[in-house]
Amino acid sequence: MIRILMIEDDLELAEILTEFLEQLKQEEIQVETEDDPFKALSILKLKEFDLVILDLTLPGMDGLEVCEEIRKRQNIPIIISSARSDVTDKVTALELGADDYLPKPYDPRELEARIYSVLRRYEAKAAEVAQQSSSDFKLDEAAMQITYKGRPLDLTNAEYGILAYMIKKEGMVVSREDIIHNVSAINEDSSNKSIDVMVGRIRSKLGDKSLIESARGIGYKLVK
Known part of the structure; x- marks a missing residue:
């Protein structure tokens, strides 16, 4: 099972994306949505997730700050999902540790492809690290x-x-x-x-x- 935390204040979009992802047949996906960035950071401390989908325009805390806080605490894939089209935001997000940046609006099938792509990269890296750690x-x-x-x-x-x-x-x-x-x-x-x-x-x-x-x-x- 792939466990995803979606930090998104557009609850209608979050519902659409959750419904799409959870009905996929390739692998079982479970999505938890949180529109409050502070609560989302607390949830990440308490629960294990395989990936984070993060909006940048959030109440009370900018998504770039959230990205930075997540990356300080743990090594988890982060996909930015944002309507902000400024290239500076994209560059900054990637510099802060985001793994991908998906500008809104987009087809949910593209999000699906990005999720599997990012997870494959993390799995390959983990396998490489495991191989090295087992060596002299x-x-x-x-x-x-x-x-x-x-x-x-x-x-x-x-x-x-x-x-x-x-x-x-x-x-x-x-x-x-x-x-x-x-x-x-x-x-x-x-x-x-x-x-x-x-x-x-x-x-x-x-x-x-x-x-x-x-x-x-x-x-x-x-x-x-």
Whole structure:
């Protein structure tokens, strides 16, 4: 079941959208509507939801502030549903953490498509995080840091880029050409030999050369 909190002060629109979403056959959807932004924030503390549909023009509190407050507290998909057409509102909402912005009026079928699209992205991200957390490698892209079995690795930018790419492709063979074209710290004119040298240094820093297998004539594969 998909549980949605709709923060919307146009109760007639909320009723139409709720009726449409709850009659969909693809997956059971349950919608709870709240027109008071303060009550909505309180409800989010008490109940679990899979997604929030948020209007921007609300009584007593602007929807952008509501978006910011939600994002401070939890990582939940937020779709803005608003009649405000100013591009500044859209940009600000996305900067504050909204996942999508749907200008009113719209066909409810478009809202349906946006809901499933956003939820798929969150599910894919959660799966990626779960995969990384189950590995001996931990990749922190914001800090450009990789740890192996809890030990931070002292890597150059190019070495970090190569290993990070291999972690994302764990279990798959990556060619030297893939590495050259997908690692920004490596010059596109780099030779295969220079890639081999950097991979050799990574193996030494890991302390276990068997972690990176050579695929003869192709490239390398990171194994657990």
